[in-house]
Each structure stands twice: as structure tokens, then as C-alpha cells.
Amino acid sequence: MPTPASRVLSSLTVRGRCVVAGAVTLLLVGALLGERPLVQLAIFTLALPLVSALTVARERFRLSARRTVTPPRVPRGETADVVLEIANADTRMGGLWVLTEHVPGELGTSPVFVVERLAAGARTTLRYRVHGHRRGRHTLGPLRLRLVDPFGLVERGAVGADSAPLLVVPRVRPLVAGGPAGGQGRGGEGSRRSIAVQGEDDVSTREYRHGDDLRKVHWRATARTGELMVRLEERPWRAQATLLLDTRARAHLVAPHARPAGRTDRPRPGPAGDDAPPLDSLEWVVEAAASIGTDLARRGATLRAVTATGELLPSAGRGQLSAEDLLDRLAGVGPSRVSGLDIGVEQACRAAGEGPVVCLLGAVGPDDVVSLIRGRSGPTTDLAVLTDIESWVDTGHGRGHRGPSAASRGALAAQREEAATLLRAAGWRVAVARADTAVAEVWATLGAPAQADPVTVAGLHGGRT
Missing domain, CATH: 2.60.40.10 (Immunoglobulins)
Known part of the structure; x- marks a missing residue:
């Protein structure tokens, strides 16, 4: 049990300790020199903290x-x-x-x-x-x-x-009207009617891929080209949309958490007019998910969201996310320790069904997107955003004191380009996001007509075409 003296000493401020130290010194000097006034002054000075401690200790407060x-x-x-x-x-x-x-x-x-x-x-x-x-x-x-x-x-x-x-x-940034969902907001029947009025000869077609519904085969185009062709039907955005966020720590350069609010070591490059750009690529991905998801939810889409570790569920349980639910769940999203995207891809494909998927990915290579291409082999046009994580190194907020070497940057860029090529060949619309790229710019790029690369993805489906 602490003694009264120890309680007094523990309650002294820095000023109080200095006063006590000075009084003790004065007492010793007075005693050695035989100066009674100095001793009396020292005793009075020592009594002052004691009286103050007793006064404070007796004070009651509620x-x-x-x-x-x-x-x-x-x-x-x-x-x-x-x-x-x-x-x-x-x-x-x-x-x-x-x-x-x-x-x-x-x-x-x-x-x-x-x-x-x-x-x-x-x-x-x-x-x-x-x-x-x-x-x-x-x-x-x-x-x-x-x-x-x-x-x-x-x-x-x-x-x-x-x-x-x-x-x-996360912030919700305004999106441009020319994005992928800009002209498809009238529901499923409206979209099907717009395809039907084109006529049998003008309907959009593409080559058959493993997993396509044989009922979608367009026999007239097949006879004309000599290859099995299927009708290309865009899925309406109002029906359903699923977001897949790559939250793996190994796929991003994550800014440190210890940085004081409002302070930066150097200017943060970002989109023009943005006074608080994302500190790292993961923050950009989360902000893009918030902006895109909010826009789709306002258009009436049944929204689902999945991260690398599983689905983000609304407060009421399973099912559709409202715009507010999405923001609340994204507020707590952080870097995960999982190494692969298998869990996220599996749950995203299950949640999406035949609706479109918007993938917001970090540093990925061909091996990372193979499961995406296999799981999304139907007629739906899906979207993928690949983040250029090297561009965040120049912001000074990347994890650690040294960023990737020139060789590492080149390897990351080559892997990203190869992954983008495979996705485009499989019918995906792909865009690359940099530290100075706004979400609206990426969304507009995804809304442009898809340009498939002239490569085959038959190997991804076990050699079957």
C-alpha cells in the first residue's frame, strides 16, 4: 500500500519536483553554512508542495x-x-x-x-x-x-x-455519364428489346467459348464464318452487379498508419483538383468501389461486394447492399494477409450469377486472372481495373523506406500487361489506374467499346474452344 509520502511524490508535476529539489539543496547549503534563514526558507519551500498535495487530495469532484x-x-x-x-x-x-x-x-x-x-x-x-x-x-x-x-x-x-x-x-467521387452503365439503366426487358430490333443479321456475335450456353449459338453467323458463334447479349446493370476488391497486402503498397493527420512529408500527386488524393493503391481501390457501387445502387442495381477474404454483408444479413451499407462495410476494409484471390473469385462468381462483375485489382499477373477468366466464361461483359502500384512509390507513402527497384517495376508492368491482354482476349473491358488517375477517368475508359487482343485463351479452358 502506498504511503502518504509516496502519494505526494507521485502527484508532483515537473515544476513541483524542481521546487522540491531546489528546497532540498537550499536546506543542505543552509545546514552546512549554519545559515538559519536559508534553512527556514527551505522548510517553507518544502511545505508548499505538501500543502498543495493535501489541498488537491481533499478536493471532491463529480x-x-x-x-x-x-x-x-x-x-x-x-x-x-x-x-x-x-x-x-x-x-x-x-x-x-x-x-x-x-x-x-x-x-x-x-x-x-x-x-x-x-x-x-x-x-x-x-x-x-x-x-x-x-x-x-x-x-x-x-x-x-x-x-x-x-x-x-x-x-x-x-x-x-x-x-x-x-x-x-471512403469518399464517393462523381462518375461521368459515359461509363459502362450509362446506357443500360432501363432494366432487363428494355435491353432485350434494343437487341431484338436490330434484326437477325445485325445482332452482335462472338466466337464460342467453353461454358457458353448452346442455346445462344447464332447459326446464321456460324454458317457464314465457318466457326461456332454465339449471340452477345449485354447484361442489364439494373439487374445485378458485383464488385470484387483485391485487398491483399502483397498486391498493394500500403501507406503507414502512424502518419499524423493532415501532415505529409512531400506533396502528394493525384488527379487535378483533388486536395486529398488516396495515400496508396488500396485506398484508391476502396474509393473506386465506393464510387462505382454507389452509382450502380442509385441506378437500381442489386449490389454485392466481395473482398479477397469474403463477401461484405449488409447489416440485415445476407443479400443486397444499399449505398449506405456499402460505405459502412468499406470503412473497415484493410489489407488482408491472404496470398491468393481464389476465395474472393469463388464468392464473387457465386454472388454475381449472370450479372456483370467489376474487378478492382492490385498488382496481378497472368496466374491471378486465370481463375477469373474460367469462372466468368459466359456471355456477360465483365470489367477489370488493374492498378499501377508503382506509380504510388513516387508519392512517398509506400510501405517501407525504399520502393521497388527499376527491375521490379519493369517486372510488375510486364505482368500487368500480360494479365490485361488475357482479360481482353476473354471479352473483358480493362483499364489501368495510376496514382494521378481519377475514378471517373477509369470509369469512362471502361465505357469505351471493348477491343479484344488477337490471342487465344483456349489453353485456359483445358485446350477446348
Whole structure:
């Protein structure tokens, strides 16, 4: 059990310790020199911290705190206002209170307030702001109270149990009207009628691929070309759309979490006019998923989202994600330790059915996209965005102090190009995203007519065509 002397010593501030050290020195000098005035002054100085400690120890306090966060849900890069109401719930007037509000480092610095002699039953309002520098579910509080004597020699602390949540969601960037879903927002029947009115000779066709429905074979085109051809039917975006996010840590350059909010070591390159560009390629992927998914949900699509570790489920259970559900789930998405995309691809293909899939991928090679091509061999036109993670090295926010070497960058670029070639050959629409590329630009690129590369993907289907 601590003694009264030890409690007094532990409650001394830096100023109080300095005063005690000076008084002890003065006492020794006075005793050695036989100077009684110096000894008396030293004793008085030593008594001052003791009296202050007793005063602070006897002080009673009861305070209540209530926080109001506006808004309680902010996009990354935006600010939230916090109102902290402090009430003296005791029957006596309060002393000198130093209040420190705990704020996570991703939101800013912890504010400090001084409240002096708050009357019994009185209230005071304190305000501060937090900046949503990084996505996630954050907690504001608890409040730490320090009772300080008027001389600043002794302090006594207490920590409250109250707190308030703040959700920082990914930003939603506006998309251009010419994206892949721009002209397909009228539902399934409307899309089928637009194909039917073209006439039998003008219907879009392509070569048969393993897994295609034989009922889709276009016999007139087959007879004309000498090869088995199938009708190409675009799936309506309003029916269903599935997002696949590559969240593997090995596929991205992830920015460190310890960076103070609002501070950067160097300018962050990004799209023109963007004052808070994504810090890394994973953040770009999450932001793209939020923007694309929100746009599709507003068009009425049945939206599903899958990461490398599994499906993101709505709060009500399984099934369709609303735009708000999507943002809430993406707020907590971080880098995963899984090495492959097999789990994500399997669940995305199962969730998508015959609807289109939008894949937002990190650093991938041919081996990573083989399962995608095999799992999506039907007539649906799917989309893939490949991120150029090397472009984020120049931002200074990549993981570690040294980025990939020139040889590594060349190898990553070659693998990405080979993966893109295989996807285009399989009928996918592909775009590459860089650190200075806006989501809207990538979406517009995906909306352009697909250009398949003149290579065969028969080997991906076991040699069958």
C-alpha cells in the first residue's frame, strides 16, 4: 500500500519536483553554512508542495460529459465538429480542471481545455474539430481530468468511461455519364428489346467459348464464318452487379498508419483538383468501389461486394447492399494477409450469377486472372481495373523506406500487361489506374467499346474452344 509520502511524490508535476529539489539543496547549503534563514526558507519551500498535495487530495469532484459529433459519419478527408458538454454534478464549486480529450492519431491531436471554478450544477460547452484523415471506426474519448493546484506543483488525475463513435467512410467521387452503365439503366426487358430490333443479321456475335450456353449459338453467323458463334447479349446493370476488391497486402503498397493527420512529408500527386488524393493503391481501390457501387445502387442495381477474404454483408444479413451499407462495410476494409484471390473469385462468381462483375485489382499477373477468366466464361461483359502500384512509390507513402527497384517495376508492368491482354482476349473491358488517375477517368475508359487482343485463351479452358 502506498504511503502518504509516496502519494505526494507521485502527484508532483515537473515544476513541483524542481521546487522540491531546489528546497532540498537550499536546506543542505543552509545546514552546512549554519545559515538559519536559508534553512527556514527551505522548510517553507518544502511545505508548499505538501500543502498543495493535501489541498488537491481533499478536493471532491463529480462531473458528467456528453459529446455530440456532427456529422457522426464523414467521408475521408472531411472534418467533423465535436461539442463536449461538461457539467459539475457536485454540490461544491470545482477547482482548476485541466481536461484532455483522447483523439486517435488518425483524426488529429488530442485537445486540452482548462476549466476554472465551475459552479455546482453549472455547465460549460467545449468545441473542437477532428479531421477524417483515414478510413475506419474511431472512438472519441474518454475524457481525462487533471486537478491542479494554483501554483501548478501538484496534480491529480482521473479518467472517465464515456466515449463517442465516429465513422470515416471512403469518399464517393462523381462518375461521368459515359461509363459502362450509362446506357443500360432501363432494366432487363428494355435491353432485350434494343437487341431484338436490330434484326437477325445485325445482332452482335462472338466466337464460342467453353461454358457458353448452346442455346445462344447464332447459326446464321456460324454458317457464314465457318466457326461456332454465339449471340452477345449485354447484361442489364439494373439487374445485378458485383464488385470484387483485391485487398491483399502483397498486391498493394500500403501507406503507414502512424502518419499524423493532415501532415505529409512531400506533396502528394493525384488527379487535378483533388486536395486529398488516396495515400496508396488500396485506398484508391476502396474509393473506386465506393464510387462505382454507389452509382450502380442509385441506378437500381442489386449490389454485392466481395473482398479477397469474403463477401461484405449488409447489416440485415445476407443479400443486397444499399449505398449506405456499402460505405459502412468499406470503412473497415484493410489489407488482408491472404496470398491468393481464389476465395474472393469463388464468392464473387457465386454472388454475381449472370450479372456483370467489376474487378478492382492490385498488382496481378497472368496466374491471378486465370481463375477469373474460367469462372466468368459466359456471355456477360465483365470489367477489370488493374492498378499501377508503382506509380504510388513516387508519392512517398509506400510501405517501407525504399520502393521497388527499376527491375521490379519493369517486372510488375510486364505482368500487368500480360494479365490485361488475357482479360481482353476473354471479352473483358480493362483499364489501368495510376496514382494521378481519377475514378471517373477509369470509369469512362471502361465505357469505351471493348477491343479484344488477337490471342487465344483456349489453353485456359483445358485446350477446348
